[in-house]
Amino acid sequence: xxxxxxxxxxxxxxxxxxxxxxxxxxxxxxxxxxxxxxxxxxxxxxxxxxxxxxxxxxxxxxxxxxxxxxxxxxxxxxxxxxxxxxxxxxxxxxxxxxxxxxxxxxxxxxxxxxxxxxxxxxxxxxxxxxxxxxxxxxxxxxxxxxxxxxxxxxxxxxxxxxxxxxxxxxxxxxxxxxxxxxxxxxxxxxxxxxxxxxxxxxxxxxxxxxxxxxxxxxxxxxxxxxxxxxxxxxxxxxxxxxxxxxxxxxxxxxxxxxxxxxxxxxxxxxxxxxxxxxxxxxxxxxxxxxxxxxxxxxxxxxxxxxxxxxxxxxxxxxxxxxxxxxxxxxxxxxxxxxxxxxxxxxxxxxxxxxxxxxxxxxxxxxxxxxxxxxxx
Amino acid sequence: xxxxxxxxxxxxxxxxxxxxxxxxxxxxxxxxxxxxxxxxxxxxxxxxxxxxxxxxxxxxxxxxxxxxxxxxxxxxxxxxxxxxxxxxxxxxxxxxxxxxxxxxxxxxxxxxxxxxxxxxxxxxxxxxxxxxxxxxxxxxxxxxxxxxxxxxxxxxxxxxxxxxxxxxxxxxxxxxxxxxxxxxxxxxxxxxxxxxxxxxxxxxxxxxxxxxxxxxxxxxxxxxxxxxxxxxxxxxxxxxxxxxxxxxxxxxxxxxxxxxxxxxxxxxxxxxxxxxxxxxxxxxxxxxxxxxxxxxxxxxxxxxxxxxxxxxxxxxxxxxxxxxxxxxxxxxxxxxxxxxxxxxxxxxxxxxxxxxxxxxxxxxxxxxxxxxxxxx
Numbered sequence: 001x002x003x004x005x006x007x008x009x010x011x012x013x014x015x016x017x018x019x020x021x022x023x024x025x026x027x028x029x030x031x032x033x034x035x036x037x038x039x040x041x042x043x044x045x046x047x048x049x050x051x052x053x054x055x056x057x058x059x060x061x062x063x064x065x066x067x068x069x070x071x072x073x074x075x076x077x078x079x080x081x082x083x084x085x086x087x088x089x090x091x092x093x094x095x096x097x098x099x100x101x102x103x104x105x106x107x108x109x110x111x112x113x114x115x116x117x118x119x120x121x122x123x124x125x126x127x128x129x130x131x132x133x134x135x136x137x138x139x140x141x142x143x144x145x146x147x148x149x150x151x152x153x154x155x156x157x158x159x160x161x162x163x164x165x166x167x168x169x170x171x172x173x174x175x176x177x178x179x180x181x182x183x184x185x186x187x188x189x190x191x192x193x194x195x196x197x198x199x200x201x202x203x204x205x206x207x208x209x210x211x212x213x214x215x216x217x218x219x220x221x222x223x224x225x226x227x228x229x230x231x232x233x234x235x236x237x238x239x240x241x242x243x244x245x246x247x248x249x250x251x252x253x254x255x256x257x258x259x260x261x262x263x264x265x266x267x268x269x270x271x272x273x274x275x276x277x278x279x280x281x282x283x284x285x286x287x288x289x290x291x292x293x294x295x296x297x298x299x300x301x302x303x304x305x306x307x308x309x310x311x312x313x314x315x316x317x318x319x320x321x322x323x324x325x326x327x328x329x330x331x332x333x334x335x336x337x338x339x340x341x342x343x344x345x346x347x348x349x350x351x352x353x354x355x356x357x358x359x360x361x362x363x364x365x366x367x368x369x370x371x372x373x374x375x376x
Numbered sequence: 377x378x379x380x381x382x383x384x385x386x387x388x389x390x391x392x393x394x395x396x397x398x399x400x401x402x403x404x405x406x407x408x409x410x411x412x413x414x415x416x417x418x419x420x421x422x423x424x425x426x427x428x429x430x431x432x433x434x435x436x437x438x439x440x441x442x443x444x445x446x447x448x449x450x451x452x453x454x455x456x457x458x459x460x461x462x463x464x465x466x467x468x469x470x471x472x473x474x475x476x477x478x479x480x481x482x483x484x485x486x487x488x489x490x491x492x493x494x495x496x497x498x499x500x501x502x503x504x505x506x507x508x509x510x511x512x513x514x515x516x517x518x519x520x521x522x523x524x525x526x527x528x529x530x531x532x533x534x535x536x537x538x539x540x541x542x543x544x545x546x547x548x549x550x551x552x553x554x555x556x557x558x559x560x561x562x563x564x565x566x567x568x569x570x571x572x573x574x575x576x577x578x579x580x581x582x583x584x585x586x587x588x589x590x591x592x593x594x595x596x597x598x599x600x601x602x603x604x605x606x607x608x609x610x611x612x613x614x615x616x617x618x619x620x621x622x623x624x625x626x627x628x629x630x631x632x633x634x635x636x637x638x639x640x641x642x643x644x645x646x647x648x649x650x651x652x653x654x655x656x657x658x659x660x661x662x663x664x665x666x667x668x669x670x671x672x673x674x675x676x677x678x679x680x681x682x683x684x685x686x687x688x689x690x691x692x693x694x695x696x697x698x699x700x701x702x703x704x705x706x707x708x709x710x711x712x713x714x715x716x717x718x719x720x721x722x723x724x725x726x727x728x729x730x731x732x733x734x735x736x737x738x739x740x741x742x743x744x745x746x747x748x749x750x751x752x
Contacts, residue, residue, distance in 0.1 A: 017475070018476040018479070019451070019473075019475075052704075074703060074704045077395065094646070094658070094704055094705070095647045097395075097646055098720075098721050099393070099394035099395075100394040103394070118646075118647040119647065119720060125721075146702065268473050268475050270470070270471040270472075270494075270523075276521070280494075280522070280523045282471075282473055285665070289661070290667050290733070326556065327450060327736075328428075328450045328451060328470055329470070329522060329523065344497070345474050356703055357661055357662065357666070360703075
């Protein structure tokens with residue numbers, strides 16, 4: 001597992017870090033992966049993890065090692081990246097974009113490709129453009145109200161059934177939802193309420209289609225409900241993604257413990273302003289993103305700041321946080337004790353608000369033992 | 377200028393656009409560059425544009441064509457990218473990061489490199505690590521309160537003067553500020569008030585240092601004040617950056633007209649929800665960023681949406697805006713007339729809130745005639 005130096009007590013290797021860098025604790029990532037894989041097995045559902053969070057072939061390999069064979073991505077570009085690494089059962093969990101029909105055909109000729117539709121009309125256009133078979137999942141809006149078919153819109157679901165019955169290349173595989181409204185939860189009870197309500201919506205949608213398509217699959221997946229729920233009645237597969245790293249948002253929601261957060265952004269301190277209780281780090285909106293959670297004073301917080309130590313980083317307590325970001329600057333509001341210890345030239349760790357966006361911005365990972373892991 | 381096809385009336389070339397794409401109107405960009413260059417000349421100040429916005433060698437060339445020879449960047453990585461393209465007078469307008477001393481030495485041996493310090497102690501560390509000469513600017517906090525020396529903190533300014541007098545490789549070039557509080561303005565009067573207050577602060581700081589360093593330069597620069605002000609008393613150079621493209625934020629501040637916005641994100645429509653007045657576009661937080669301006673109802677707006685036309689894109693009116701973004705999805709709240717016309721598979725244009733962040737995320741430009749322009 002490449003952690004020999006950690007076990008030997010040599011500690012985290014930070015040599016050569018001069019710019020904002022994603023530090024990944026491979027042990028924590030592998031534990032997050034194993035825990036979710038075991039839960040899926042225990043609950044009798046397929047584990048089709050969302051790879052949009054890490055977007056890395058090497059981290060994908062860690063999923064292979066616990067038996068994962070089917071994955072989710074959020075763009076055709078990502079699907080190609082992973083197909084080129086041997087993944088051959090990929091769901092693109094984004095409404096099918098017919099402007100990329102050439103890439104769809106390329107992928108469909110090589111792998112088992114699962115696409116998503118929100119509108120029955122799209123099925124006909126897709127069928128007309130395809131040169132190889134694909135499976136199709138109808139996106140159902142289980143309460144998030146981003147996109148998808150209302151589960152109680154029986155006429156639209158029936159039009160889907162009709163359109164799909166007429167297709168030769170598009171096979172009707174199932175219904176899919178993303179209960180993204182779980183991100184508004186701030187307690188286990190609220191997450192579980194979203195979970196139950198979402199599964200109930202999926203059951204209603206499936207009922208409409210069951211007479212013509214008795215074997216339709218039900219696919220759900222968002223990190224909060226998949227992290228918290230222990231029962232997935234009526235579900236065939238789960239597709240969580242952010243659990244691989246977790247982050248401050250997931251902690252706030254109640255989906256993880258801070259000790260499970262497996263990735264931080266390591267940033268150099270470049271200025272100190274003790275008079276106003278702040279330090280400035282090289283780490284801004286182009287590294288952390290502008291995503292925010294609400295701080296105790298109601299103002300946005302763009303990450304929690306903590307110290308690096310021999311084992312990686314200390315569990316943050318929230319006493320130091322990123323209170324503002326411009327393009328390259330981050331402003332850290334620090335408690336007096338930490339402020340005193342943060343000197344210009346030091347490195348600090350930032351637990352990001354939203355791991356998917358921070359990982360996308362910084363673009364490569366470094367393990368605790370100093371190995372670089374690339375991503376798309 | 378590569379716009380022959382436009383003049384010929386053939387119109388914007390959108391063929392092959394399948395994913396979120398930055399569309400740049402070269403004519404508008406060149407007009408924005410010329411206007412700022414002419415203003416600098418008229419006002420008797422050096423024009424040292426900030427290249428962090430476009431980060432493109434080709435667009436840098438358009439600046440060369442109006443006589444620009446000195447530039448600003450916000451990281452040493454960016455400095456190297458432009459130094460490798462022949463730029464030989466570069467200011468890194470970010471507190472000097474001593475963790476990158478090897479890159480500093482590499483650049484200092486090749487070009488005229490100007491660095492920034494916030495703390496007198498940093499000057500000594502920098503001097504100790506240097507193998508080639510650099511110029512140094514002291515960062516002054518003229519009211520933004522991100523970082524910099526208080527202009528009325530005479531002891532610190534005098535310590536800078538002493539430290540710099542003892543240096544062999546670090547030459548004291550001047551004082552620099554970024555009046556980023558201009559971004560809170562929402563009227564010309566407020567922008568001009570920030571401008572006057574900022575220049576006054578710089579004059580006070582310069583006074584402290586003038587007896588020992590009579591030739592110190594004064595460098596200022598933020599797009600709102602540089603766009604609006606017509607007089608820069610006591611200033612030697614201006615460093616605006618975002619004016620090259622402008623954006624919705626700059627329009628809201630009062631720094632530009634919407635007709636001057638020179639870059640949009642072109643995004644495919646992937647779903648429609650007429651019942652709630654919304655369409656879904658392929659264009660989310662990993663394309664537009666999560667930056668926002670406040671909408672009329674107090675809720676965040678992540679961009680204004682408009683139609684593409686033969687000349688590029690129509691000037692938006694605000695009747696259609698991006699009301700939410702997740703990783704790849706954007707939700708557009710649309711007026712009934714535009715909603716009716718936006719069909720799945722169409723392309724729409726999004727005027728971004730913050731051009732620097734959107735350009736950083738999408739990562740390459742396409743001109744109206746379909747040419748691709750790369751960036752760092």
